[in-house]
Amino acid sequence: MKFNCLAVHLLSIPLVYALPSPLQRVSSTLLLNALAYQSPESPTEIIAEIESFVHLTDTGLSPFRAALRTLLQETLHITDPNQLNTAVERTKYFPAVPVPNAQTTISLAGCTEKKTRLPRTGLFKNIGFVSASASIYSCRFPLDKSRTFQITADAENPAIHATATATVFFSPPKGFGVISDIDDTVKISNVHDKNLMLSTMLYHESVAVPGMPELYTSLSKSLIADNILPQFVYISGSPFQLFPFLSSFIEQHFQNANGPILLRPFSITNPRFLFDLLWKGAKADQGKLDYKLGQIERVNKIYPEKGFLLIGDEGEQDPEVYAKAYHKFGERFVRCIWIRTIKDKSEGREVRMDTVFKDIPKTKYRLFEDHQIPGMQKIDVAGGKC
16 A cells, blocks of 8 residues: 555656746756667668656755655655665655657767667657667767777757766677566565565665575676677666666676666656556556566567576566466577576465466476575577576
């Protein structure tokens, strides 16, 4: 109940500020890390999957922050000042006021100086948010190896040109990759308990699942093929407003397996997302499943020649999502599936997993417990083992 009330309040507040105003507004941009790949038409051209959120700056919105602080105190009874400050910082993009119909341009250091203009941000659905495949033009460096580089976005605004930067993860067409869930797969999130999950997200110190950082570091080495580093892609059902929090966690604990984080657009104008977040049941579960499967399909279209290891947990729909991905894209793309089991979810596990994976060879998936994680570094996924 606490979770539902807080989510609705966080999403409702921005609508008041987003109404038309004669005052000149100053905007900022949240730019998410991005996947990048070779253009199918031009081997020297880079295409990046850009996602950005244009919003009003904090200037003049101190009452807004005060309202959020009061809401957290009254809803979650947070009294510790440090915990309260952490909660406000982690949730600051939820009440951020979106700027509709905003224009953003992007540029990449080391490539041609010409800038790429993105489509305008949403007016109604996903207001202030834009997701687009953007050409960032031909680059001077060879595109035969994995690379990371910085991309810059400028939100064109009458008051100010607000600049943001993000990391773009480029990978050649071939080689291997890892598609990974975040919550309760690599990060302890307690998704099975909504109120506990909320406190974990808001103010508890982020904790990695023991052994997973070392396992992912091992995969970053064992999945190298023809000098091409594996492409790590993190797919989460969490809202994009948590990107700074989640990217900081990945950078801290999984620096050797860093990669873009694909998150869901989340606003009061996106009722399907709100339904999936707040309610349980078959329809909500189907919404989450469809979202993740859609993101895996997106990765498949970008890297159809790569082979991926899919890693998740049994807490929500990862087994069902990954099984569907295996059937839809085949074993050439889905080389192996790893599912972390959770102690509190043991009831009915055997029947569920037998049903989910009944048409998939047992050599193509693995259920593992935490104590088995260290030994999994020895599995030769690149060589066909699982």
